[in-house]
Amino acid sequence: MQTFFESPLSSVLSKNYLTPKKLAHYKPYTLRNFREISQIRRLSAEQIEAIEVVGRVFPFKTNNYVVNELIDWGNVLDDPIFILNFPQKDMLNPAQYETIVNLLKRNAGKEEIDRAAMKIRLELNPHPAGQENNIPSHNGLKLKGSQHKYKETILFFPSHGQTCHAYCTFCFRWPQFVGMNDIKFAMRETSLLVNYIQDHPEITDLIFTGGDPMVMSTKLLAAYINPVLKANIRHLKTIRIGTKALSYWPYRFLTDDDSEELLDLFNKIIRSGKHLSIMAHFNHPRELEPEAMKDAIKRIRETGAEIRTQSPLLKHINDAPELWARMWQAQVELGCIPYYMFVVRDTGTHQYFEVTLEKAWHVFRNAYQKVSGLARTVRGPSMSADPGKIQVLGISEINGEKVFVLRFLQGRNPDWVGIPFFAGYDKNAKWLSDLRPAFNNDRFFFEENPSSAGR
Secondary structure, three states, X not given: OOOOOOOOHHHOOOOOOOOOOOOOOOOEEOOOOHHHOHHHHHOOHHHHHHHHHHOOOOOOOEEHHHHHHHOOXXXXXXXXXXXXXXXXXXXXXXXXXXXXXXXXXXOOOHHHHHHHHHHHHHOOOOOHHHHHHHOOEEOOEEOOOEEEEEOOEEEEXXXXXXXXXXXXXXXXXXXXXXXXXXXXXXXXXXXXHHHHHHOOOOOOEEEEOXXXXXXXXXXXXHHHHHHHHHHOOOOOOEEEEEEOHHHHOHHHHOOOOOHHHHHHHHHHHHHOOOEEEEEEEOOOHHHHOOHHHHHHHHHHHHOOOEEEEEEEEOOOOOOOHHHHHHHHHHHHHOOOEEEEEEEOOOOOOHHHHOOOHXXXXXXXXXXXXXXXXXXXXXXXXXXXXXXXXXXXXXXXEEOOEEEEEEEEEEEOOHHHEOOOEEEEOOOOOOOHHHOOEOOOOOOOHHHHOOOOOOO
């Protein structure tokens, strides 16, 4: 008799569909070899210098799929996918940039450059939103590869998944990839995670994140997931996997050596009685155009998994309502569920990508008006701040005072969720820390009695 741990994927997907038209082989590009990209000759000397300089501070990696299928090399100065993947000069302030460029010009040694780069990184809020406060403990041990901020949801960072098929230049988890090991989230021991979840019946959702779990082989990913399934934790209802592989390497689900086994693992999760949600990151409509990406979505959905989509709002990339409306509509047509529009977190390259909260609200509202109800599952603009996920509902005037209207979508204290509250209007505000309570109040209501999710 077959159990859900051994059923083959062939019962889910047809044999014809499992035969790809052409094989794809992943080739990464980093500082060591990006000059091998033939299109690089289109770049100016200044652009190449920026890659070399900024790439010493922030993680830089792209791949042949992004280079050949997504970037418009005829418009490289303004191309959103190029900016998403290749470091730009203004991602550092002038003093920081000059520090690195001067070291390179005088052929400084690697150790000296690395020290200077690390000093700059520490100036850039490497762990925003109090993430270090989210690490849970169990029987006196800290689960350093986990975060438990909201009572229903625990995040798990597999140690083998601490990279990506390509690095986004806006990434708020950039410290994971640049050698900042003392503040890096990563964990190998799944049994500790299982025991923690078993002892916390309030947890219904487990999120595998990173990095990107989809960089792991299926064998490694299964080594993390199978113990959770075999533990048969009844209060754990949903497994989520955060990934940008659909955008940056859809062949992970099509032609990689173990793509069939990966989809079989997805189907196994479903047959175990758990809900599986792939949390896909799409930042621009162009990422939704390639046929390989569409085929990958089809294969994932045939396993019984659903796909939810999310992205931050990014200057230079997608800060126009028409782009979001196109993106949400295309996602719905492909069978995905629009989920979140985020505000850029206050870390790393945020000064390059951030927009004001007022503009974020206008972009969201105008895009929301352009789509049907099926795409209005999306929530935003939302700040993943220290106290929780805070949505900007709008701008209003109350008793003669112009205010931001806000609410918690998630909170360290669940009692905060859904309560409208008000901040004084500030046309320059870009993050929660820029806001002050309205009506001459000294504190926001959540600052009077702060509480965490219980760790």
